[in-house]
Amino acid sequence: MSPLLAVDNLSKLYGARVGCREVSFALWPGEVLAIAGESGSGKTTLLRCLSGHVPASSGKVHYTLRDGRSVALDEMSEAERRLLMRTDWGFVHQDARDGLRMGVSAGANVGERMMAVGERHYGRIRATATDWLKRVEIAEDRIDDSPWSYSGGMRQRLQIARNLVTSPRLVFMDEPTGGLDVSVQARLLDLIRGLVKRLDLAAIVVTHDLAVARLLSSRMMVMQQGQVIEEGLTDQILEDPQAPYTQLLVSSVLQV
Amino acid sequence: MSTVLKIENLSKSFLLHQQAGARIQVFEGLTAEVKAGEAVAVTGPSGRGKSSLLKLVYGVYRASAGSIRVLSDGAWTDVVTAPPRGVIGLRRDVIGYVTQFLRVIPRVPAEMVVAEPMIDRGIAPEQALARARMLLERLNIPKRLWHLSPMTFSGGEQQRVNIARGFAAHFPILLLDEPTASLDEDNRNRVLELVAGAREEGSAILAVFHDEQERRRACSRSIALG
Numbered sequence: 001m002s003p004l005l006a007v008d009n010l011s012k013l014y015g016a017r018v019g020c021r022e023v024s025f026a027l028w029p030g031e032v033l034a035i036a037g038e039s040g041s042g043k044t045t046l047l048r049c050l051s052g053h054v055p056a057s058s059g060k061v062h063y064t065l066r067d068g069r070s071v072a073l074d075e076m077s078e079a080e081r082r083l084l085m086r087t088d089w090g091f092v093h094q095d096a097r098d099g100l101r102m103g104v105s106a107g108a109n110v111g112e113r114m115m116a117v118g119e120r121h122y123g124r125i126r127a128t129a130t131d132w133l134k135r136v137e138i139a140e141d142r143i144d145d146s147p148w149s150y151s152g153g154m155r156q157r158l159q160i161a162r163n164l165v166t167s168p169r170l171v172f173m174d175e176p177t178g179g180l181d182v183s184v185q186a187r188l189l190d191l192i193r194g195l196v197k198r199l200d201l202a203a204i205v206v207t208h209d210l211a212v213a214r215l216l217s218s219r220m221m222v223m224q225q226g227q228v229i230e231e232g233l234t235d236q237i238l239e240d241p242q243a244p245y246t247q248l249l250v251s252s253v254l255q256v
Numbered sequence: 257m258s259t260v261l262k263i264e265n266l267s268k269s270f271l272l273h274q275q276a277g278a279r280i281q282v283f284e285g286l287t288a289e290v291k292a293g294e295a296v297a298v299t300g301p302s303g304r305g306k307s308s309l310l311k312l313v314y315g316v317y318r319a320s321a322g323s324i325r326v327l328s329d330g331a332w333t334d335v336v337t338a339p340p341r342g343v344i345g346l347r348r349d350v351i352g353y354v355t356q357f358l359r360v361i362p363r364v365p366a367e368m369v370v371a372e373p374m375i376d377r378g379i380a381p382e383q384a385l386a387r388a389r390m391l392l393e394r395l396n397i398p399k400r401l402w403h404l405s406p407m408t409f410s411g412g413e414q415q416r417v418n419i420a421r422g423f424a425a426h427f428p429i430l431l432l433d434e435p436t437a438s439l440d441e442d443n444r445n446r447v448l449e450l451v452a453g454a455r456e457e458g459s460a461i462l463a464v465f466h467d468e469q470e471r472r473r474a475c476s477r478s479i480a481l482g
Contacts, residue, residue: 028341190363215361219340233315233340240317244273251274 002064004029004170004202005050010059012042012049018226019045023059025221025231029169032196032203034217034234036210036249042226043206044174050204051091051172052081063088066169086116090163090171094178096155100147100162106133107143109162117166132161136191153184157191164195171196173205177212189215210253214238222246259327260460261290261313261429266322268308282308286322288479292428295451295461297475304482306464310431313462314353315343326350326429348376353431354422356438358414360407366417367392367402373425384424391420395446412439423450430454432463436470448474 003026012019020042027033035043049056052073061073066088073081085091093099100109110129119125130140136157147155156176163171176192177185193216196203205216213220213234221231222243230243241247268282282305290296298306311317313324315335324335328350333342347353352373361369370388375381392402395416401409406417419435432451436444451474455461465471471478 031341186362190361193361218344231340232318233343235316236318239311240270242271242318247273 001029002068002070003027004031004064005204006060006062006064006070007050008060008062010046010049010061011057012045012054013057018042020049020223021226023228025228027170027202027204029202030200031219032201032205032217034213034220035204035206035223036208036213036220037223038208038249041223043208043223045226046223047172047174047204047206051089052085053091063170086113087166088169090166090168092156092159092163092171092173092176094175096147096152096159099159100155102147104146105144106138106147106150106158109147109158110165113162113165128165129161132165133158135195136161137187151184152180153188156180156188160192160195164199164201167199169202171201171203173203175207175209176205177207177209185212192216210238210250222249257292257294257458259289259291261327261462262323262325262332263288263313264323264325266309266312266324267320268305268312268317269320283481286479286481290429290460290462292458292460293455294477295455295463295475297471297478298462298464298481299471299478300481306481307433309481310353310433310462310464313429313431314347314351348373350427351429351431352422352425352427353433354419354435355433356415356418356435358406358418358421360405360414362407363405365403366397366406366409369406369417370420370424373421377425387424388420391424391450392417394450395420396443412443415439416443419447419450423454426454426457426459428459430459430461430463432461432465434464434466437466444470 005027007023007025010023011021023046035046037043048054050061062070063073064070091099107129110132111125114125114128130143133143134140138154138157147158150158177188180188189212207213217234220234220237221228222237224245230237230246237246238250241250264287266286267284270280272278298309300306308317312319313335319336325332326335326346328346333346335343335346367385367388370391371384374384374387389402397413397416406414422430436447439447448470451461463475465474
């Protein structure tokens with residue numbers, strides 16, 4: 001077995017400013033990796049480079065396709081990369097409005113992803129969309145409503161359904177619970193945890209919330225000033241942090 | 257019986273950067289072995305690293321020096337140097353860890369909490385759930401609670417759910433951190449029966465028991481720290 005994603009010395013510079021620097025790691029099928037760090041530490045930049053949203057300045061990202069072939073992201077054509085993003089990958093944005101088409105109904109948001117991979121049968125699209133809305137706990141009678149009429153938590157769940165309907169193997173999540181009420185967060189996290197486990201998804205979750213990392217991930221990387229300063233098993237990082245910054249981060253969490 | 261856990265020259269210290277770089281030495285140069293079917297107690301005064309030793313073996317703490325080798329599929333794996341994936345694999349297939357404290361995940365029912373480690377190891381969900389229910393029953397968790405999340409359970413009920421989870425998957429190596437603490441006598445006896453049962457099935461057990469009588473009943477020898 002080979003890693004799903006192999007990242008080698010990836011850097012992203014904005015002029016003289018460092019987005020992220022010399023990041024290397026491997027992600028295996030079914031693994032959930034959390035990337036933690038404060039605002040401006042480079043975690044979102046890294047995620048955007050990994051997912052092909054912005055080109056890296058240097059370094060390589062290799063992805064293993066379903067047929068076992070390994071491809072370098074920067075050597076793929078734009079069309080190939082777009083196909084990969086529609087089929088094998090998902091991207092859950094912090095703000096659901098960035099990941100949804102707000103002008104079409106909830107059902108169409110899910111159906112659209114299916115059509116993008118070649119599904120044409122209206123009945124099947126409708127049935128699958130309904131099934132997915134149910135799986136993310138959205139009532140069936142809301143399928144024809146616009147996402148504008150949805151609450152923040154519902155929009156986020158809809159975004160997840162839209163991403164997962166094509167059975168991706170790798171999902172990128174950028175602060176998936178950011179900006180939601182705590183009660184809504186818990187439900188969403190639990191839903192994500194269940195789906196990731198059941199579908200054997202690999203995921204990379206960017207979060208500044210260590211509780212989110214603990215609940216969702218088995219492995220963790222901590223970033224500061226664009227660099228990965230510590231990595232390991234999530235419980236190891238949280239219970240026996242080594243780097244000064246990680247110790248500060250962990251000890252700053254208030255207990256309730 | 258053969259040795260399945262070998263701890264050699266193990267040292268652990270904590271360097272606290274946020275507290276003026278204070279260094280806390282927990283223990284140094286610890287060497288020990290545990291055989292299949294054997295239960296070994298970790299003893300010593302409070303603060304000498306009994307729980308830390310279990311956490312090191314489970315890979316929650318990182319060793320400062322030394323090795324912790326575990327027999328897995330006929331080969332030795334060092335927990336100290338294994339990559340995260342390797343440790344995750346050991347936790348799925350080889351090492352179980354039971355504490356008094358259940359990490360409750362919202363909305364997952366108690367029977368599923370117990371069945372999960374078995375399902376992760378490839379046992380069919382129905383079979384896993386059947387064994388989970390059997391263990392919950394043995395540990396006196398009322399049937400009406402099985403399909404509820406342990407979120408609202410009492411401390412003792414949560415603890416027993418966690419014990420059921422630890423014993424459910426027949427781990428070749430079991431780490432027990434005060435599994436009987438704060439349980440009533442009947443439930444303490446149930447837990448000690450589970451320990452004896454796991455030994456008979458060939459599990460190697462490394463355990464911290466607060467109560468000396470229980471320790472003697474469960475374990476055949478001890479490793480003294482401090």
